[in-house]
Structures are given as C-alpha cells and as structure tokens.
Amino acid sequence: MLKIRKSGMQTTVQDLGRTGFQKYGVIASGAMDPIAHRLANLLVGNEEQAATLEITLVGPVIEFAEDAIIALCGGDLDPKVDGVAIKMWRMLTVAKGSTLTFGEPRIGARCYLAIAGGIDVPLMMGSRSTYLRAGIGGFQGRALEKGDLLAVGQMIPQQQKALQQNTENEFDWLVPPVRYFDEPVIRMMSGRQFDLFDADSKKRIFNEAFAVSSNSDRMGYRLEGPRLALETPAELISEAVAFGSIQVPADGNPIVLLADRQTTGGYPKIGQAASVDLPLISQLKPGQQLRFREISLADAQQRLVEQEQSIRELKAAIQLKWEEWT
Amino acid sequence: MDPSFSPLGDQAIVIELGNDINEQTGQLVRKVSALLESRQPEWMIEFIPAFVTVTVFFNPGVALYEDVRMELAELLTHLGDDLAVESRTVEIPVCYGGDFGPDLDFVAQHNGLTRREVIDIHTAGTYSVNMIGFAPGFPFLRGMSERISAPRRDSPRLRIPERTVGIAGMQTGVYPIETPGGWQLIGRTPLRLFRPENEIPSLLRAGDKVIFREISEEDYHSWEENPDAENP
Numbered sequence: 001m002l003k004i005r006k007s008g009m010q011t012t013v014q015d016l017g018r019t020g021f022q023k024y025g026v027i028a029s030g031a032m033d034p035i036a037h038r039l040a041n042l043l044v045g046n047e048e049q050a051a052t053l054e055i056t057l058v059g060p061v062i063e064f065a066e067d068a069i070i071a072l073c074g075g076d077l078d079p080k081v082d083g084v085a086i087k088m089w090r091m092l093t094v095a096k097g098s099t100l101t102f103g104e105p106r107i108g109a110r111c112y113l114a115i116a117g118g119i120d121v122p123l124m125m126g127s128r129s130t131y132l133r134a135g136i137g138g139f140q141g142r143a144l145e146k147g148d149l150l151a152v153g154q155m156i157p158q159q160q161k162a163l164q165q166n167t168e169n170e171f172d173w174l175v176p177p178v179r180y181f182d183e184p185v186i187r188m189m190s191g192r193q194f195d196l197f198d199a200d201s202k203k204r205i206f207n208e209a210f211a212v213s214s215n216s217d218r219m220g221y222r223l224e225g226p227r228l229a230l231e232t233p234a235e236l237i238s239e240a241v242a243f244g245s246i247q248v249p250a251d252g253n254p255i256v257l258l259a260d261r262q263t264t265g266g267y268p269k270i271g272q273a274a275s276v277d278l279p280l281i282s283q284l285k286p287g288q289q290l291r292f293r294e295i296s297l298a299d300a301q302q303r304l305v306e307q308e309q310s311i312r313e314l315k316a317a318i319q320l321k322w323e324e325w326t
Numbered sequence: 327m328d329p330s331f332s333p334l335g336d337q338a339i340v341i342e343l344g345n346d347i348n349e350q351t352g353q354l355v356r357k358v359s360a361l362l363e364s365r366q367p368e369w370m371i372e373f374i375p376a377f378v379t380v381t382v383f384f385n386p387g388v389a390l391y392e393d394v395r396m397e398l399a400e401l402l403t404h405l406g407d408d409l410a411v412e413s414r415t416v417e418i419p420v421c422y423g424g425d426f427g428p429d430l431d432f433v434a435q436h437n438g439l440t441r442r443e444v445i446d447i448h449t450a451g452t453y454s455v456n457m458i459g460f461a462p463g464f465p466f467l468r469g470m471s472e473r474i475s476a477p478r479r480d481s482p483r484l485r486i487p488e489r490t491v492g493i494a495g496m497q498t499g500v501y502p503i504e505t506p507g508g509w510q511l512i513g514r515t516p517l518r519l520f521r522p523e524n525e526i527p528s529l530l531r532a533g534d535k536v537i538f539r540e541i542s543e544e545d546y547h548s549w550e551e552n553p554d555a556e557n558p
Contacts (some may be wrong), residue, residue: 019372021372021527023373023458024458024462024526024527025458025461025462025464025528026462026527027462047530078494122524125522125527133503134520135503136522153558172447187337192332192334192340236378237346237378238457239340239381240334240374242337242338244335245334245335262461263374263459264374264457264459269334272334272335272336273333273335274336297336301386304336304337305386305387
C-alpha cells in the first residue's frame with residue numbers, strides 16, 4: 001500500500017496506454033515518456049506495461065506501508081527517501097514506514113515510480129492509465145490527492161525473495177540513464193500537409209527554435225516561435241492524429257500532440273516527431289526550447305527498431321540479474 | 327478514386343478513400359474498417375476511421391511502412407460488396423430548452439424562428455453518423471437543416487455537462503462527457519453515449535442513422551434514473 005501524504009502537481013497512474021478504442025473516440029493516454037516507464041518496470045521485475053506513477057515537476061510525498069522494491073526513471077526531480085538522496089535508474093528497496101519526497105526538478109519534467117507488483121488499480125478498457133477528461137481509469141479517474149491509499153499488486157516469488165534477501169537498500173547495478181536535453185533537437189518527418197505550408201514556414205520550422213508555452217499539458221505542448229502559415233487557407237477534413245503529430249492551428253503556433261491527444265484533428269500537420277525522440281519532448285518544461293531537424297521515414301523507423309533492440313537487450317540483462325532470486 | 331497511402335509518422339499509415347465527405351466514401355471507410363477488423367493483420371495495433379480516411383497503426387518491429395503499404399493495397403482488392411455493413415437507427419430522446427438548452431433562444435432568434443420551430447426542425451431530420459471522434463463516443467452527424475444552423479459562441483464555455491445536445495454551424499451533436507466547448511446548447515439527452523464498461527464503449531457507430539425525439543422534463547428525469555435504457 002502507498003499512502004499519498006501530498007499530491008504534488010499532477011501525479012497519475014499510467015501504463016502503456018489504451019489500445020484498440022481510439023476508433024470509438026477513446027484517447028490512448030499512457031505514460032508521456034514510455035521508455036522511462038518501461039525501464040522502471042523492468043528494473044523492479046515487473047512486466048513493461050505494469051502501472052507506474054507518473055510524477056510531474058512538483059513531486060508528491062509518498063509513504064510506503066510495507067517494504068517494497070522500487071525504481072525511479074525519467075526526469076530527475078531530486079528524489080529522496082527519508083530525506084536522503086536516492087539514485088535513479090536502479091532498483092532500490094525501501095522499508096515499511098519510509099517516505100519518498102522530491103525536491104526541485106533538475107532535468108526533465110516527469111519521473112516514473114515503478115513498484116514491484118505494479119500499482120493495483122482496476123483495468124478499464126484493457127488499461128490502467130488515467131483518462132483525466134472522462135474521469136475513468138487509473139485511481140478513480142483522477143490525479144492523486146492527499147489521503148489516497150494505493151494498493152500494490154501481488155509480487156511474483158522472485159520479487160518476494162529479492163525483497164527478503166536484500167538488506168542493503170541499493171542494488172549495485174543500473175540501466176544506462178536516458179539523456180534528456182535542455183534544448184533538444186527533435187527529428188521530424190514531413191507531415192501529411194507539409195506541402196500546404198508557405199515557403200517561409202517550411203524553412204523556419206527547421207531553422208528556428210520554438211519555446212514550450214505554459215499552456216502545455218499531457219494533451220499537447222503548444223509551441224511559441226515563428227508563426228507558421230499555409231500558402232492559402234484550407235478547410236481540412238478531420239483525420240486521425242498520432243503521438244508526436246505537429247499540427248498548426250490558425251494562430252500559427254504549432255502544437256505537438258502527446259499522450260492525451262484527441263483521436264482525430266482537423267488542423268494541418270506540418271510534421272511528425274520521430275517516435276524515438278518523443279521522450280525528449282515529454283521531458284521538457286514550459287519555457288524550455290526545442291528545435292526540429294528533418295529525418296526520413298526510413299531513418300526514423302530504423303532508429304525505432306534499434307531502440308527496441310537495445311531495450312530487448314537490457315531486458316535480457318536485467319532478467320539475468322533477477323535469476324539470482326529464483 | 328483508388329485508395330492512396332501515406333505515412334503518419336513512423337508507426338502509422340493513412341489510407342485515403344475519397345476527397346470529400348459523402349455517403350459513398352463513408353461506406354468505403356466502413357468497409358475498410360470491417361475488413362481490418364476481420365483480418366487483424368499481425369502488424370496492426372489498431373485503426374482509426376474518419377470521414378474519408380482510415381489510419382492504421384502498426385508495429386515497426388513486425389513490419390515496416392513499405393511492407394504494410396503493400397499488404398494493405400493487396401488487402402483492399404478484397405473489398406467486395408459481400409461485406410454487409412450493418413446500419414441501425416438510434417433514437418435519441420432530448421429535453422429541449424430551459425437549463426438543458428440555454429442557447430435555444432439564440433438559435434431561434436438567429437434564424438428568425440420560434441423555439442417550437444427550432445425543436446420541430448431538429449426532431450424532423452434523419453442524421454447519419456459520419457464518424458466518431460473528438461471525444462469518446464462523440465458522433466459527427468450529417469443531415470441537419472440549414473434553417474437551424476448557428477455560429478459557434480465567441481468564447482467557449484469552460485464546462486458543458488455530459489449528454490448536452492448542441493449546434494455549431496451546420497453540425498449538430500451530443501457531448502458524451504463534460505468538456506469545454508463553443509457549441510450552442512439546445513437540450514440534453516438522458517441517454518449515455520459513452521459507456522466505458524461495455525466492450526464497445528460507444529453507443530453510436532459510424533454509419534448509424536440518428537433521430538432526435540422530444541421528451542418532457544418529467545420523462546427526462548425518470549429516464550435519467552436508467553440512462554442505458556432504450557426506452558423509459
């Protein structure tokens with residue numbers, strides 16, 4: 001059981017999202033930084049899709065009601081257990097009664113807390129992710145609040161054994177941390193309506209920096225920079241959008257669509273962020289800047305396949321470590 | 327037109343089946359959806375049908391874009407007339423005006439009609455569901471009479487209660503969940519359009535016909551106690 005002593009800015013239960021219901025207008029949701037979410041789960045011996053807590057900028061205060069194995073991956077929000085700084089990207093044990101707190105965000109905006117057994121909330125349409133707008137999924141369909149009690153799922157025997165045998169609170173192995181950047185270069189493929197934009201916009205999207213506006217959330221990041229415009233105004237027919245679609249409404253400020261995007265949209269899409277770079281966007285704070293660089297579809301796919309390959313290798317290495325407790 | 331294909335990023339492909347919104351293209355979209363549903367290619371994660379497109383999300387670890395494109399092109403040659411697409415008519419009861427429809431007066435004045443006339447025109451139409459999107463279970467409906475069209479509000483309301491019926495331009499629709507929005511609100515239905523506990527969480531599906539029927543406030547309240555009923 002986890003006791004929420006303070007809520008933080010926005011702490012939600014997330015997994016890898018709701019699949020198969022977008023055709024009914026049900027948004028995907030899921031972790032904004034799926035790589036950090038998956039690595040945190042793998043470290044504690046969970047399945048990749050187990051539910052974690054997505055912690056945003058100002059962290060919560062969480063008390064552990066039982067001994068637990070945890071891992072924190074993603075943005076560095078200065079995590080501490082009982083006031084002592086802890087390391088991220090590795091497996092830790094925490095004792096019953098100890099308290100997890102966070103300080104000032106150092107790099108990144110979202111930190112994932114995985115716990116052996118996973119956060120135990122009911123499956124809703126095949127997922128444990130919180131769908132804030134519809135008020136369903138996750139913990140009672142909302143962000144966590146002070147006083148909430150979260151159940152933890154049943155640990156597998158290996159996890160129980162690891163917890164019993166480990167007296168140190170820190171294991172001596174870690175996954176290579178994902179590098180986040182203060183001003184990342186996001187690789188972008190041309191969007192379906194790229195050619196509808198005027199020549200100036202097609203140049204400036206790649207040559208100038210854009211800032212993440214304060215009006216940004218899990219649905220999308222609104223960017224401020226050069227105004228982008230179509231060659232001639234066009235009425236588009238709404239169609240599906242994806243995680244990382246970069247659409248441009250009439251005001252000329254692009255929006256990068258993220259985990260809580262709507263399923264369809266009618267604004268022209270100038271581009272689409274490469275999947276491998278999505279975590280770099282999701283970890284940006286309002287006010288930070290990013291730039292776009294062109295990438296071909298073939299290259300973007302190649303990078304994605306390579307990324308999956310390296311996660312598979314990490315997973316195999318972590319499983320080898322876990323065999324110690326079989 | 328022949329279907330055309332283009333990428334939506336590195337994990338999705340858009341099948342374009344027409345250039346404008348019409349019944350024929352809508353049927354094609356539904357046939358392609360039915361075909362994908364029955365074939366379930368192993369690389370497919372899910373698909374999103376829209377007005378003239380079907381977007382298929384795929385797993386690049388199983389197949390890359392070019393292979394997916396070729397397989398889809400081949401698959402679409404099996405798009406015969408044999409796939410019967412079910413069409414249903416769904417009646418949506420609506421309590422018009424009052425607190426449920428604070429903009430009914432505006433819509434009437436804007437069109438030089440009485441409130442009664444707006445209601446009569448709205449309930450006289452037969453509407454087709456062109457697509458589901460924007461919100462869970464939200465139907466984009468075609469077929470509203472021009473005589474009751476009304477512009478969106480200049481500043482959107484921050485909260486529109488779930489199940490509110492509205493008009494925006496030539497569109498009418500029902501908000502399945504509480505959302506902000508700029509539509510002119512004319513009434514509310516006791517019927518739930520979004521049913522997350524169901525295997526198919528949307529009451530309406532693309533291709534359905536919709537008719538609106540006026541109910542009294544009294545009927546509304548007794549129906550609301552049993553919001554999934556087809557009848558009170």
